Amino acid sequence: MDQGTIFALVQGMNTLDNIDDTLDFGALPPEVDRLLQHGVVAHFSDPARAEANFIAAIAMMPEALPAHRCLVKHYNRTRQFESAHAATQAWLSEAVRHAQLPGDWQQWQAAPGYALAALKALSFIHLRRGETTEAGSIIRHLQRLDIDDAVGSSVVVALLEELEAEEV
Secondary structure, three states: OOOHHHHHHHHOOHHHHHOOOOOOOHHHHHHHHHHHHHHHHHHHHOHHHHHHHHHHHHHOOOOOHHHHHHHHHHHOOOOOHHHHHHHHHHHHHHHHHHOOOOHHHHOOOOOHHEEEEEEHHHHHHHHHHOOOOHHHHHHHHHHHHHOOOOHHHHHHHHHHHHHHHHOO
């Protein structure tokens, strides 16, 4: 996305246009937060605009993990699983960079919640793409890292078990 497009999106968002309830994306620059807020609001009514907002937020601040998460969730909800996979890989790469983790998740001995959330998303996208072996490998490792289920991997485990039961 070029700078002119990003500028036009941000300029059109000087206020939150009747958004009474905003999501807390953490400490982000106001322009990035506005893009995410507007993307969330537009998700159901104007998916293309939501996608553009999320992509613009990432272009403006590639290290903004909430922007990556929003884009992944958007692609998943709109059933764009190939795009979701690419966006999840980008989110995971950025989380790995933030946490200074090995690039190979199988080498992780511990990881912060934001990296585990990105890894959970990757397992879910593999599952949605019918790649149960890959999803299972990731989710088993995630369960070892997150024994308290803080990131909610049990949801993906339940879906995986359902799919495996159907295959029998």
